[in-house]
Amino acid sequence: MPKVLACYKWVVDGADVRVKKDLSVEMMSESKISDYDRNAIEAAVRAAKTIGGEAVGLSFGTGKCNLSAKSALSRGLKETYWINAPEAASADGKITADALAAAIRQIGDVMLVICADGASDTLARQTAPRIGGVLDWPVVTALCEMKIEGNTLTVVKKLEDTRDTVQVELPAVVSILPEVNPAPLPGLGAIMSAAKKKTTEIKGETLGIAFTTNTKVEEIKGYAMNRKNTLFKEGQLADQVKALALALRKEGAL
Amino acid sequence: MAGIYIYSDKIDTAAELVGFAKRVGKSAIILAVSEEAAVKASESGADKVVLLEGGDCRIENYGKAIAKFLQEEDAELFAAASTVRGREIAANVAGYLGCAMVSDIRSAEFRDGRLETVRMIYGGAVLQNETITGLCVITVQPALFEPAEAAQAEIVRLSVEVAPRIRLISTAPVVKEGVDLKKADRIVSVGMGFNREEDLGLARDLAGAMGAEVGCSRSIAEERRWMPESRYVGITGVQVKPLVYLAVGISGQAQHVYGIKDSRIIVAVNNSESAPIFRAADYGIVADLYDVLPLLTETLKNL
Secondary structure (H helix, E strand, C coil): CCEEEEECCEEECHHHEEECCCCCEEECCCEEECHHHHHHHHHHHHHHHHHCCEEEEEEEECHHHHHHHHHHHCCCCCEEEEEECHHHHHCCHHHHHHHHHHHHHHHCCEEEEEEECCCCCCCCCCHHHHHHHHHCCCEEEEEEEEEEECCEEEEEEECCCEEEEEEEECCEEEEECHHHCCCCCCCHHHHHHHCCCEEEEEEHHHCCCCCCCCEEEEEEEECCCCCCCEECCCCCHHHHHHHHHHHHHHCCCC | CCCEEEECCCHHHHHHHHHHHHHCCCCEEEEECCHHHHHHHCCCCCCEEEEEECCCCCHHHHHHHHHHHHHHHCCCEEEEECCHHHHHHHHHHHHHHCCCEECCEEEEEEECCEEEEEEEEHHHCEEEEEEEECCEEEEECCCCCCCCCCCCCEEEEEECCCCCCCEEEEEEECCCCCCCHHHCCEEEEECCCCCCHHHHHHHHHHHHHHCCEEEECHHHHHHCCCCCHHHEECCCCECCCCCEEEEECCCCCHHHHHHHCCCCEEEEEECCCCCHHHHHCCEEEECCHHHHHHHHHHHHHCC
16 A cells, blocks of 8 residues: 655754753753644645555654654554664764665655654754655655645645745655644544554664764854843733833833 | 855855855855856856756756766865755755755854854754765855855856656745835734734734834744734744844744844743743743733833
8 A cells, every 4th residue: 555654753842952051952851743743744644545545654763762653643644663773863864864765665655755844953954855865756845735636746835936836746755834734633532542553663774774974063052142031020010011111222122 | 176066046145155165265166957047147256157958947856967967076065045945956965965964054164174064953042063074065044155246157058867857837926915024123923822813913002012013923824824924934934133023922933033033132922931932032021921912012102
């Protein structure tokens, strides 16, 4: 049965990234499926219904990545695959796309790969076009509408000044903007049944890729945005509002 | 020919990328896939413009051909504008080349034969410094580099093999409604903290009191459709730099903060102290916007 595959990333919640005074960065342990990847999963579920295929998920991560499976499955996927590789902890866009593309080949029968336009942690927006390059499949990014008829994918691509309607033949790789479709919260029944769905681990060493890249992260540090980060907390709300108004006047911002 | 190869569908950014190449002492070669783009690019100070002729004018179909060409030319860097087309072709080429790519750099320098880059992650809260050895790809936002002085470059035609797999069916211009937020001095911007569309009147009242325009988060424009897309501030919307940006009921996700980072003063009103917007703000009040906005409007009127 043909598969529509949604790639999703298990990311640290941006709200849990703490920058300390010395600009070192502390990541809290709580993670989540990247915001727009939820829309990509829903798009895959809808597309699979259209073509009479299966919607499956694929993620790349360390052992912790498996924690994402239930959340992804509760959103309507029939099955998820997760690539378990320690290299994922420091993977860049190249290693990530190499791993995902190799897994897509291994899974087989994939007609359409759907990614979000960007992940909520890095916003690098590389994954879909890179996978397309590695697989030598056509790529369309920044989709705001999508329709499948037979083997033809018709999409509306949102550019800065135009909306372009383009067609490609499947298999293809796309990245979607969240307006393609909403990402509804799964109901209790869907969450309960997710536990019974199939999750398949793909061990990184079976993919036949080198997990190497020509980039090296030298430093990660908090960005001093030169923001005052002043919260008005003293007194009643009216006092706080007045303090804000006076601060804006003093800044010459009014 | 070694050097920096450039693609941009915005001519101003192409000239800025040429300026970067000149500053770091590299040759600048602009790639184009249409006669019109090549002629425009030839006036931007580049050393050369290469017109790739593959019988198709859509850059999206040229990823494989560009990767092959860059390898043959012993290119040092492929730099693309951070537009939808630029980002797509950049990452697609990186995929074909199997090389590193750094998106939306804030700076780039060549040292000891390596490229050193800095970019922002986690919505601008964190900087990531990287070094890249060998051929790599970067994308660059407009106005990061000074443009090169205008000068005429030769246009070299090169026949390449292209499979027209992505077919254009139609194109429609985006109708931009209302004001240009990029030019606004003051912006009151609304987010998902608002429960009903009619409640946006509270933000409009405040904007009126402070002589501001009203902007919004992506979700307000594209999910709830309460405001036109031209009012949406963020990395894929309008990127603004007002004197003061007042974010009301906006959590401050990465894509939004990126769009406001050049504002002189950022103010946040949100009922959650852990909302990321406060990390990007100069001033903030942790409270219900429905309580804050009427008070602030009244206070400003009487100030």
